[in-house]
């Protein structure tokens with residue numbers, strides 16, 4: 001066994017200080033140091049007198065010198081860093097910078113990548129110890145040894161996974177303060193009963209281990225009291241046991257009904273009762289589909305009966321629960337054509353969003369072990385993406401990647417679920433027919449633009465392609481309407497703009513139209529989906545609307561030119577012009593209040 005000859009903890013130090021470092025992609029309510037927080041809290045609870053811990057958040061784009069200064073704050077005895085596929089480059093550079101400037105600092109690495117490749121990481125000489133797997137127990141063993149002055153192995157054996165009843169919560173222990181992040185990662189369980197070959201969630205473990213319900217209740221109350229707006233629920237098969245899922249959903253709707261939750265669920269375990277409970281929450285569901293082809297799924301140790309899948313998703317659809325799917329291209333046994341069939345099936349289920357990924361052959365997974373026999377060629381480091389398979393040439397993979405990017409920009413970011421079907425019906429295109437034309441507009445792909453502008457450009461170009469641009473203004477109004485209506489429920493200004501005696505609704509949005517969008521919706525709802533016919537019956541003239549969300553309902557006002565200019569400036573700049581506000585006729589101010597887009601300041 002390799003042992004470090006590192007100079008051990010000096011007894012003259014009163015408290016051993018350890019910085020636990022997470023390197024995130026960017027600040028966000030999901031960029032929360034939960035992984036290192038769990039380890040740090042375990043250590044802190046075990047050695048309250050001997051060890052102090054701090055959590056340090058770094059971000060990939062940050063200047064390395066800034067990162068270095070942050071992780072060395074407080075002159076730590078040791079720095080623990082969690083390393084994943086997506087931050088490994090930054091993490092290794094930071095480790096080398098720490099050791100280069102402060103060789104006396106002990107470096108400890110953990111996380112998914114050192115777990116999958118402990119030997120590779122032990123060849124990085126700047127790393128003193130590696131903590132593979134769930135490290136709440138092994139980190140205690142490591143520091144027990146260090147505090148006792150005993151040399152420790154380079155790779156600390158993982159041993160039995162910890163009993164989750166014994167793992168202290170970094171939220172309840174005060175180490176992670178959710179109010180500082182605005183969101184929470186909420187771990188309900190570990191392990192997975194499935195064994196998908198591309199995933200290492202269930203490798204080496206069997207079944208699901210769950211955190212005790214009283215702990216979950218306390219954490220949820222704390223999130224609610226901290227005012228967090230969103231929670232990512234960490235349980236890869238949340239509804240595997242319907243009884244437990246039901247109890248947890250009831251707890252959420254009782255203790256924290258206003259928070260937005262994101263769940264990962266399995267389609268085959270959706271029941272009508274669960275669909276109704278999800279509908280009672282503000283939530284989004286993520287469902288892994290990956291492919292619809294049995295022979296492809298078989299290679300991944302997965303199954304899917306598309307008929308059952310459709311029926312279960314329909315339960316969510318009926319209850320108006322937002323859901324999205326994951327698909328993977330480059331799978332063994334699949335081809336570009338097979339992938340496109342999966343995409344078409346997916347979009348036939350009206351998902352809120354579809355996340356499409358290239359296959360990554362991750363070290364430590366069963367797929368990695370069988371990659372050669374399956375004929376998978378993949379990058380040997382970095383993101384381990386597949387580069388050639390028996391069914392996908394590199395050109396096929398590139399075409400699939402273009403579609404994935406296009407779907408994300410046009411459909412997901414553009415929130416197109418409300419209208420995409422109708423546009424396809426009018427254009428007589430399949431989803432993949434549309435995406436392939438869209439993705440081929442290479443000059444658009446490189447242009448930075450808002451999702452709505454991107455949609456305008458794509459639709460205009462496709463109408464040009466189909467020789468029917470005369471319908472463009474009506475279709476443009478149709479998608480503009482949904483963009484703003486969806487927007488009032490999704491986004492709000494940081495502060496309510498005030499002007500004169502009025503305090504405006506922070507969800508206020510303005511948009512001008514060539515046709516009255518409410519009339520377009522009426523035509524559509526009457527069953528006429530042909531934009532050409534609708535346009536014949538409509539009169540083109542400028543319509544200006546303000547939209548907002550009041551008491552969870554859409555409210556709107558058709559504005560005069562002067563009202564619209566004022567409200568537009570208000571929302572665009574959030575800097576009210578007081579003279580204009582004072583100029584605003586009392587009638588307009590009254591209309592703003594009556595429509596619910598403003599209230600009188602007290």
Ligand code: SF4
Pocket residue numbers: 192193194195196199200201202236237288
């Ligand atoms: S992909 Fe999901 S269901 Fe499959 S093993 Fe991983 S966590 Fe479990």
